[in-house]
Every structure is written in structure tokens, then in C-alpha cells.
Amino acid sequence: MALDVETIRKDFPLLARVVNGRPIVYLDSAATSLQPRPVLAAMEQYYETTHANVHRGVYATAEEATQRYESARVAAGRFVGAPDPAREIVFTKNATEAINLVANSWGRANLRRGDVVLLTQMEHHANLVPWLMLSEQLGLELRYLEVDGQGRLDVSALDRKLDGARLVAVSAMSNVLGTINDLRPIADAAHAAGAVVLADGAQAVPHLPVDVRALGVDFLAYSAHKMLGPTGIGALWGRADLLDAMPPFLGGGGMILDVRLDRFLPAESPQRFEAGTPPIAEAVGLGAAVRYLEAVGMEAVRAHERSLTDYALGAIADRLGDDCTVFGPPAGDDRGGVLSLAFRDVHPHDLAQVLDQYGVCVRPGHHCAKPLMRVLGVSATARASVGLYNDERDIDVLIEGLAEAGRLFG
């Protein structure tokens, strides 16, 4: 079923904004998405009618708050195909914290000096720095799958690089290149080599149907604010047997069975990993975002964004020709809606500044992927990224703005 973008756009109040005298053209969903009214309403309604701390009180609103928080957990898990969402979803601050949780908890318990962790050159800093930090302490051997000339992972050396690997941590979709990585064969090979697999789903989960069983991974990290939800909450899905065997990450209230002055007993997972009062309203918002996306249908979201990406790649090539380079794979099944652009030798900051005058929101910079920038041979790109609320007019304004930047800096 096709997605009705006109109807969807009406759900996003921020799209009514006018900036610099022009209607906003929001093309920065890879950084953070906009929120539809049902998500905003769910959080407001929660604060107005239900707010109380969770897992504590026995009064009615406290019970309701707990119930709404836990039902958000189930929704977040169901959305990524978790077999047992109530046990397997840990709420975190964001995908970054989810990966840090795995590095600090699973990593410290399972990795030793000299162990191999296999990453890729296209990882976001969120899936690089936690492993670099852990390696500083443990002395790991970090290896990397390379990125080929079309922005795809080069898996030709996969088996060799997996030799001795205990963990593979790889993005399901690049936040710079838009590459949708085929994780299943990587996960199967990793498992055959005895490694555990973590997928960084920050970009994939908001834009594609994602099923952890189909991907064959052991951990999946994602953030609510990139999938129409609020900032401040993300999730880690982990295989139940792995989570159950992992030591706590952060300590505090809510993550214990018992505390004495000389020791403590941690709670079962997932509570074991949720120290302190969690982001309750944000969980409610995440639950509402999941319901919104489920109602539209992730197949329809992907089909819409795929068609928009095809249109953008074609229109940029037609209208701007050799002046504009788009990094990443050509249009296709493995091409997500992230367009990292170089326009002649105009610096991305200048491109973004001119585009701002057209109301166009793109992100200039290294996109928290400095190693990948070095592979691409650039210091930065201007990145336009689409969401389910974008249409072809947005792409047309983007191209109009790029052409103006060409004239200005000509």
C-alpha cells in the first residue's frame, strides 16, 4: 500500500514553519526526525494525566505509569521483531548509550587482551569510540572491513578478518553513504567463527523493516529521535541469554534485588541495566512513534523513501551533472535515503548556508564518521537525508539551492 505523503505531512506541525521567508524543507532526518502530533500528544497526555515514577508506587497513577512504560518496551521490541520484547529490550538514552552498554558490560565480561573485534570503515563514532575506549583498557585487536569505491562493504576478506574475532559490530545502514548493509551473511559467518554480532540500527530501524531474527544478529541498538520519537531515549535489543549473563552497566536505584553495605544483588535483565528513574514520557513517545510507523507500514515507508532517493539521484545527475557528486551506492535495493553531496569545490558549510536561505535543512560536516571521510578523501560533505514526510518538491528546492551556491561561488 502506497504512502499518502500529503496526509502524512499534515501530521508534522514543524513542517508548517517558514524559515528565511520560505517554507521549511526538512532534509536532515538522518540527524534527527520530526515528530508527528500523535507522538507529541501521547507525551503531553501522559504528563497531564498519569505522571508518576515507575516500578515504585502502589497508587493508581503509578501503576498506570509503569504499565505505559512497560507497554512501550513491548512496542519497541515488537517493532524490530524481538522474540521476547518484555525481556529483551533495555531502554537507554540513545543508540550511543546502547552500544556503550554492550562494550562496558558484555565487553568487559567477555573480552580479553588480544581478542579481535571486527568493525567497518563506515561506522559512526558511536560504534567506533566505545571500542577504542575499551581497547585502551583491555588491549584488543580492532580490525575493519573496508569500504569499496561504490560505498559498499568489501566482504571479500571477511573470513580472514573473522579469524579470532569475538565480536563484530557493524552498521545496518550508513549515516553517510546510505548503504544498506546485507547483515545476514556477515552475521552467519561471524557466528561460524564464534563471534557475537552487534548491529547499529540507528539509521536502519527508522527507515526499513528490521527484524532481528532475519538479520541474525545478537544485539541491535537504535534511537527513538530518529524514528519520529523524542530525544532522550533509545533501546538495546539483546538476545535474552546474552543479556541474562551480562553484569550491570550503570549502578543505582531500580537495578537491584538487594543492597547491603558490602554487596548488592542485581535485578534480572532488563531492569538490571536501567539504573535510576528512566525517561518515562519519552518511552510513551517512543511507543506512540512505533504505533504511527506500524500504521503507515515500514514496507510503505521504505518504498516511498526508495522512490524519493531514486528521483533525487536522477534529478541531481540530470540538472547538476558533473558539478555534483553523491557518495554511496547507485539507486537500488541497498541504497537508503541519505545523500552525501560534494558540489564542485564549494565547502559543505557554504553549501548548507546557501541552502538555509531556501529553507532547506541539510547537515554539513563529517557526520561523526571521520575515518570514513578520510576514506572518501574529503574533510566533510553536505548531507541531505529523507524521511517519510518528504516529497519530490523538497528535492527540487534542494537542487535549486545547490545551483545558486554554484553561481555564488562560481
Added chain:
Amino acid sequence: MPDLEDLYREIILDHYRSPRHRGELESPPAHRVEGFNPLCGDEVVVTMVVDGGTLQDIKFAGTGCSISQSSASLMSSAVKGKSLDDVRQLIRTFKSMMSIHEAALGESGPDEALEEAAPVDVRTIGELAALQGVVKFPVRIKCATLSWNALAQGLDELATAAS
């Protein structure tokens, strides 16, 4: 688009397209400083030769946007051959031109910034006044100050080494 023209004035575009003093002086004897803008990944390398209380020579290299590159070019032209006192005064004036507006735009702690901010007489800074428009675009201020911070750091390092 008046705002954009404010930002990208002809002098700025000229220094961007034809940067002055671009390159690196041999180091040593020149003193070399690297500056980074972690927001955008821009890098600048400033090399300088100080002798007899004068900034005898200066060059800049690196990658960056039109604002950071033209600011570095304008800076090099403004400070080369000047006494260190004059250079330091110019650095203060330039940074205060940027920070007054930061405060006015509510970007930094207003009290703190206003206290520091001496009024800038833009007539004393020549072509550098072309960079005034940058302050209307707060996120670009770091682009404009990148090379100036590297120069200030270099002078501080040289002063420390000499004392």
C-alpha cells in the same frame, strides 16, 4: 537575499578564491600550530616567524569553508610585519567583534560576554570589517575565529618558550 550578501561580501569571496599567504613556512625555524574545528572537521595550520618583537612572516594552510579560509587570509595580510603588541591588539579587537554579537544574539552568557566586550571601532581594522556579517550567523563564528585562535596559541607558546 540580503543576509547572504552580508555574509559573503566581495572581499571575503576574493580572499577565498585567491588566498594570500597560503602555504607552510619551513618549521623549524618557523613555529607551527594546528587548529581544529571539531564541529565540521575543518583544520588550519598556521606557521609563523617571530623575530625582534615582530611577526616577520606568517602562512596558513589546511582545509575549510570560505569563511575560515578568507578569515585566515585576511588575518595573515593584517598581521604580517606588525609588532607583537599590535598583533595581540588586533586579535583582541577581532575576537571582541565576534563576541559582542554573540552576546547580543544570546549565544553565550550575556553578562560575561558584555563585560569583556569593549566597543570595536571597525574603522581601525580595515578589510577585516568585511567579516562583521559573520556574527549574524552564530554557528559560523567558529569558522572565522579558527585561524585567529591558532595564531594566538602560537604567540602564547612562543612567549612561554622565550621566558
